[in-house]
Amino acid sequence: MSRNYYYIKSRSVAEMNWWASNGVTPYKHYLEYAPVTKWSRFKLHKNYDALIDQIWGIHEMIKNLEEFRFHRSDRGEYYIRNTPTNTFRLPKRKGGFREITVFSEEYKQIHLMLIDLLEEFFPHFPDSTGAYIKGKSQLDTVKAHQHAKAHLSLDLENFYPSIETEGLENVLKQLAVVKANLSDESIRRLSIMATYGGSLAQGSSISPILSNIFSLPLDYELYELVKNTNVTYTKFADDISLSSPNVIALPRKRELKSYVEGMQNRLDRLYNRKVKINKSKTKLQFGDQIKILGITIRQTEDGPSFSVGKTRKNQYGKELFDFLCDINDGNIDGRLLDYQTVRGKIEYLKQFEPKWFDNQQVKLRRTFGFTGDVWSYILSVINTETE
Numbered sequence: 604m605s606r607n608y609y610y611i612k613s614r615s616v617a618e619m620n621w622w623a624s625n626g627v628t629p630y631k632h633y634l635e636y637a638p639v640t641k642w643s644r645f646k647l648h649k650n651y652d653a654l655i656d657q658i659w660g661i662h663e664m665i666k667n668l669e670e671f672r673f674h675r676s677d678r679g680e681y682y683i684r685n686t687p688t689n690t691f692r693l694p695k696r697k698g699g700f701r702e703i704t705v706f707s708e709e710y711k712q713i714h715l716m717l718i719d720l721l722e723e724f725f726p727h728f729p730d731s732t733g734a735y736i737k738g739k740s741q742l743d744t745v746k747a748h749q750h751a752k753a754h755l756s757l758d759l760e761n762f763y764p765s766i767e768t769e770g771l772e773n774v775l776k777q778l779a780v781v782k783a784n785l786s787d788e789s790i791r792r793l794s795i796m797a798t799y800g801g802s803l804a805q806g807s808s809i810s811p812i813l814s815n816i817f818s819l820p821l822d823y824e825l826y827e828l829v830k831n832t833n834v835t836y837t838k839f840a841d842d843i844s845l846s847s848p849n850v851i852a853l854p855r856k857r858e859l860k861s862y863v864e865g866m867q868n869r870l871d872r873l874y875n876r877k878v879k880i881n882k883s884k885t886k887l888q889f890g891d892q893i894k895i896l897g898i899t900i901r902q903t904e905d906g907p908s909f910s911v912g913k914t915r916k917n918q919y920g921k922e923l924f925d926f927l928c929d930i931n932d933g934n935i936d937g938r939l940l941d942y943q944t945v946r947g948k949i950e951y952l953k954q955f956e957p958k959w960f961d962n963q964q965v966k967l968r969r970t971f972g973f974t975g976d977v978w979s980y981i982l983s984v985i986n987t988e989t990e
Contacts, residue, residue: 759878
């Protein structure tokens, strides 16, 4: 008999009131995972089957269109699509390719409607989940391991493609809030509409939240594994991290193979042998300097410090410098997207090393002769030249 899970955690009185207003009575052990025996307590006051039926009707109408056009009102232009989706491949940094699927505007609207529904079912996720959560960043996941002196990282191989339509449907049927509000037929339809080519698509707006939902049974298993230990568990997209300030809390190198095999056995049981650990990316670290999600954590006398590494700082710093040189030379046409790209990279670095950016700004002010914030300066140049 399958176990049905849902993670409930009280973070505030307001959140508990939200649950109560939707007819949900939390378990008395609401600070932990709990097996669900009565789905009725998760019944929300809305006809979600009818909503899925409406969305399914739209899906059936557009899925087989060989050619259609749509109007971009903001540009006054018409576009012709030969298919509802376009797929291309992007090279990975370490070899191979990642297949990206770009969906038509119609499919994007379907996905947005499904996302709204899923966010009502899952207003929050376990604290261990770090990716694709509003208000959380990579920094939050890294900080969860800031006192680590032992760290094990596991990578889930081809994670999105491994989340197949049937597997997603099976997991959704195990989650009480889904089972209480959707019929089996609605769950089947949702799984079909949310996947492409038989699995979650990279490039789809609905894939991130569904990957987090799909991971809930794994979150439950690993929570049970570490809850009475001095081990911290997090999952950021397809990266699993287990760490501890106690070096003996994690397996030694000679025990690593059997430990990873045990983890794989858990995944096989939960996901019918579809989700695999990429053994070539398994990494076990010990000591006062540990790298997690590409960020180096150093244990110092003043506490833990974080670094993105000299190579990345030099690269992103050079991109910002070159961009400033370009706009000062008058190359400003169509540069707003470049500005957003450069700023995104620098803001990422600032999360971990704010002093580095402060020092960079001092040097840039001296070189380019501006005062105040570098981003305000860039926008003033672009806007002045384009007026």
